[in-house]
Amino acid sequence: MTALENLVKELTSGGVAIIDLTETLREEYPTITLPPEFGQASAFKKDVISQYDDRGPMWFWHNISVSEHTGTHFDAPIHWVSGKDLPNNTVDTIPPADFIAPACVVNCSNEVAEDRDFLLTRDFLINWEETFGKIPRGSWLFMRSDWRKIADPNNYANIQEDGAHHPGPDEECVKWMIEERDVLGFGTECIGTDAGIAMSFDPPLPCHYFMHGAGKYGLQCMTNLDLLPATGSVIVCPPLKIEGGSGSPLRVLALVPKLS
Ligand code: MN
Numbered sequence: 001m002t003a004l005e006n007l008v009k010e011l012t013s014g015g016v017a018i019i020d021l022t023e024t025l026r027e028e029y030p031t032i033t034l035p036p037e038f039g040q041a042s043a044f045k046k047d048v049i050s051q052y053d054d055r056g057p058m059w060f061w062h063n064i065s066v067s068e069h070t071g072t073h074f075d076a077p078i079h080w081v082s083g084k085d086l087p088n089n090t091v092d093t094i095p096p097a098d099f100i101a102p103a104c105v106v107n108c109s110n111e112v113a114e115d116r117d118f119l120l121t122r123d124f125l126i127n128w129e130e131t132f133g134k135i136p137r138g139s140w141l142f143m144r145s146d147w148r149k150i151a152d153p154n155n156y157a158n159i160q161e162d163g164a165h166h167p168g169p170d171e172e173c174v175k176w177m178i179e180e181r182d183v184l185g186f187g188t189e190c191i192g193t194d195a196g197i198a199m200s201f202d203p204p205l206p207c208h209y210f211m212h213g214a215g216k217y218g219l220q221c222m223t224n225l226d227l228l229p230a231t232g233s234v235i236v237c238p239p240l241k242i243e244g245g246s247g248s249p250l251r252v253l254a255l256v257p258k259l260s
Contacts (some may be wrong), residue, residue, distance in 0.1 A: 082213030169196030
């Protein structure tokens, strides 16, 4: 049997399950909010074109509008100034093979429950590797925080008087993931790949700065990372093929071996 025939057999028989890591793209889903002097990302919006009525008697459809960075979405290297001159740095030019890759899922949910500003460190990942093995080159590194269960749905970025408070990696950890493990990218359930307090870091937002500067990708606003094994899942996440696009909302699926 070929590998693909075997995959189809496993999908049909339930040996491989598919887990949806995507939030439903809806009008009330929060978008990231920048300080007021900057341009802002639009929330998702949809308007009925016709719904079996005199605008179109037999068909139903919408016009939609959305920023590239709203809802569960993909960040391409061109999103950041550090990645602006890299080859194949836009969603329409990234090699499609990069949209199917394994994931390592690092469970930080206990730490985040205690501390909304939890910073993922190199030592935390080295400790994780002692249990689960070395992070393979070309894998996604997903930070599981169970954020949807923790965050106030009306304040998803957990913005307080002094700014946003959600977890993310520190600068040393980001550099280690890139230089020592050559990950494909970093993914999170939070509203950005960087911690809320990372705007004050030097450079600000190091996960964006160094990951995209190294040609790596970001996934954010995911959900259901608690349903993934620490290793052994395969992520399928092709963004929309927007010409010159810096990112896009997308469906993120995980293929997971079912344990009997
Ligand atoms: Mn983004």
